[in-house]
Amino acid sequence: MTTQRSTTTLWRPTGPEELDLVRELDWRAWPPRLPEQPIFYPVLNEDYAIRIARDWNVKHSGVGFVTRFEVETEFLSRYPVQQVGGQTILELWVPAEELDEFNSHIIGRIQVVHEFR
Structure with missing residues (x-):
């Protein structure tokens, strides 16, 4: 019998460069942070992710994406x-x-759910 792990849906607003790196990782992981990025911050609701992608990423990169992905709930409690x-x-x-370690607890693939230009 297979036990299904409980997951939590997270969103991440992202620009084209980071999305290209996610694509290279077969949509299963987030790329390492740059030295000036000490934190990776996924967000907990789609509306907030949309606002960042539309209002910030488009302004700075010409395009903004919202991604959605699932992470094991128990792991996220930390x-x-x-x-x-x-x-x-x-x-x-x-x-x-x-x-x-965070990436190793992603279940399934990272999906692009919105694109803004």
């Missing part, structure tokens, strides 16, 4: 939810040095 604005401005802060 990262407290960060409220960085209003009630729906919620993120998880994953230290860059833990990103490989």
Whole structure:
């Protein structure tokens, strides 16, 4: 008998460069952070991800994407939810040095669910 793991849906607004790296990783992992990026921050709701992709990524890169992916819920419990604005401005802060382990708990593939230009 196979036991299904409980997962949590996360979103990540991203630009074209990061999305190209995700594609190179077969849509199964996030690339390592750059030295000036000490935190990987997926967000907890789609609306917040849309606002970042549309209002920030498009302005800086000409295009913004929203991705959706599933992570094992039990694993995520180590990262407290960060409220960085209003009630729906919620993120998880994953230290860059833990990103490989975080990636190993992604279930399935990372999907692009919105694109803004």
